[in-house]
Amino acid sequence: MLAAVRNRSRDVGMVMRASLGGMARGYADVPQGHKDATLTGAAQNISNMRRRDITLRQDLKLAAARSWDEGVSSGFAADSLASLMHGKKIVLFGVPGAFTGVCSQSHVPGYVKLAAEFKKKGVDDIVCVSVNDPFTMKAWAEKMGVDSSVSFYADVDGSWTRSLGMEKDLSVALLGQRSQRYAMYVDNGIIIKMMVEESPAELKVTDAESMLTAMATVV
Amino acid sequence: SDKPDLSDKPLTDKMAQVAASRTFMALPTARASATLKSSRALVGRKVSGVAPSRVVLGRKSLKVNALAVGDKIPEGISLSYFDSDGEMASLDIAEACAGKKVVLFAVPGAFTPTCSYNHLPGFVEKADEIKAKGVEMIGCVAVNDAFVMDAWGKSVQTDDKVVMLADGSAILTKALGVELDLTDKGLGIRSRRYSMLIDDGVVKELNLEEGGAFTISGAQDILDALS
Numbered sequence: 001m002l003a004a005v006r007n008r009s010r011d012v013g014m015v016m017r018a019s020l021g022g023m024a025r026g027y028a029d030v031p032q033g034h035k036d037a038t039l040t041g042a043a044q045n046i047s048n049m050r051r052r053d054i055t056l057r058q059d060l061k062l063a064a065a066r067s068w069d070e071g072v073s074s075g076f077a078a079d080s081l082a083s084l085m086h087g088k089k090i091v092l093f094g095v096p097g098a099f100t101g102v103c104s105q106s107h108v109p110g111y112v113k114l115a116a117e118f119k120k121k122g123v124d125d126i127v128c129v130s131v132n133d134p135f136t137m138k139a140w141a142e143k144m145g146v147d148s149s150v151s152f153y154a155d156v157d158g159s160w161t162r163s164l165g166m167e168k169d170l171s172v173a174l175l176g177q178r179s180q181r182y183a184m185y186v187d188n189g190i191i192i193k194m195m196v197e198e199s200p201a202e203l204k205v206t207d208a209e210s211m212l213t214a215m216a217t218v219v
Numbered sequence: 220s221d222k223p224d225l226s227d228k229p230l231t232d233k234m235a236q237v238a239a240s241r242t243f244m245a246l247p248t249a250r251a252s253a254t255l256k257s258s259r260a261l262v263g264r265k266v267s268g269v270a271p272s273r274v275v276l277g278r279k280s281l282k283v284n285a286l287a288v289g290d291k292i293p294e295g296i297s298l299s300y301f302d303s304d305g306e307m308a309s310l311d312i313a314e315a316c317a318g319k320k321v322v323l324f325a326v327p328g329a330f331t332p333t334c335s336y337n338h339l340p341g342f343v344e345k346a347d348e349i350k351a352k353g354v355e356m357i358g359c360v361a362v363n364d365a366f367v368m369d370a371w372g373k374s375v376q377t378d379d380k381v382v383m384l385a386d387g388s389a390i391l392t393k394a395l396g397v398e399l400d401l402t403d404k405g406l407g408i409r410s411r412r413y414s415m416l417i418d419d420g421v422v423k424e425l426n427l428e429e430g431g432a433f434t435i436s437g438a439q440d441i442l443d444a445l446s
Contacts, residue, residue, distance in 0.1 A: 063405045068332045076404045099366040139330040174299040
């Protein structure tokens with residue numbers, strides 16, 4: 001039967017497949033795990049551990065949560081990623097929206113409670129990012145009574161979220177283009193660990209305890 | 220090649236009329252300009268009832284001129300809000316205005332000072348007086364999501380006197396032609412400040428500010444217009 005295949009076709013692929021004993025392995029086979037992946041290209045790059053310094057993206061800016069007067073006096077300036085991440089170890093987690101249930105009740109308070117633990121592990125800052133405006137983030141932080149243990153930053157136009165591949169259309173929840181729920185450990189601009197929830201309403205792998213466990217596995 | 224002669228006024232009017240007579244659907248385009256950005260929220264949306272005279276049909280864009288007294292509130296637009304039970308609900312604005320008097324006022328942004336300290340509290344104070352003059356609903360519109368509007372309303376203590384309506388994707392704002400670009404302040408596309416009295420879906424009184432200024436759109440002006 002193999003001889004018949006070889007005689008019938010000059011196709012290189014067919015010949016290779018025949019020589020491999022019939023295993024259908026093409027020239028550039030995509031691993032099954034990647035075929036099943038629902039992550040976007042940017043997220044797959046991160047998950048493939050292509051460790052690039054994300055502070056190189058100087059076009060991405062995050063606006064620190066502030067009141068209107070502070071905004072006016074600062075000229076509504078936004079911070080670059082380098083100012084957030086350069087020379088520091090930070091834990092950054094993204095939430096779908098300010099004032100929404102899981103974010104206010106479980107996600108943020110979890111990080112506030114374990115802030116001291118993170119400090120012990122050498123984390124300089126804990127940052128919470130959402131696709132909102134900075135004044136809403138400030139009001140949300142005040143409402144939750146968060147002190148300086150967690151900093152709040154606003155991804156005003158969603159550019160930071162899109163650069164990670166974390167954008168999600170939450171129009172069904174009448175929220176519009178927002179973010180997935182994710183958490184990452186960033187060392188000097190390089191994402192070392194990143195976890196993303198399967199659904200933004202869940203809180204299984206991106207809470208503070210899971211992040212501490214994940215950090216413990218970092219060599 | 221000859222450029223088409225667009226100086227023929229009836230033809231242009233007819234184009235606008237055909238485009239906006241019942242429903243209009245703007246074409247998507249890759250060019251990013253202020254006009255196109257402002258009309259992108261309406262791409263793919265069926266919004267009817269916008270008067271043809273207010274719609275400016277460009278070659279690849281569609282812009283709506285600002286609202287004026289006598290215009291009808293466009294149909295097919297719903298805003299989300301949290302009702303008194305704390306459940307998220309949706310309100311079709313044209314249906315809500317049908318057959319009754321409604322006062323709508325818009326603010327550029329929740330949690331910004333003029334809105335929080337002057338505009339919204341003014342309407343909360345005068346809400347009972349306004350409703351005594353036959354107004355069934357007072358709505359506050361902003362380009363924010365329903366969660367933020369709900370939290371803002373609670374922080375200002377509206378006591379459910381004012382319905383906090385969320386125009387999250389600026390659909391209503393752009394259909395009325397009252398959008399305001401505040402991206403340099405970190406806010407994005409927002410709404411101009413206005414207050415209006417709508418009677419059976421027709422705008423009877425309109426106090427539309429240029430931007431975010433707070434001069435003519437307060438509660439007292441609406442009260443004066445009602446009496």
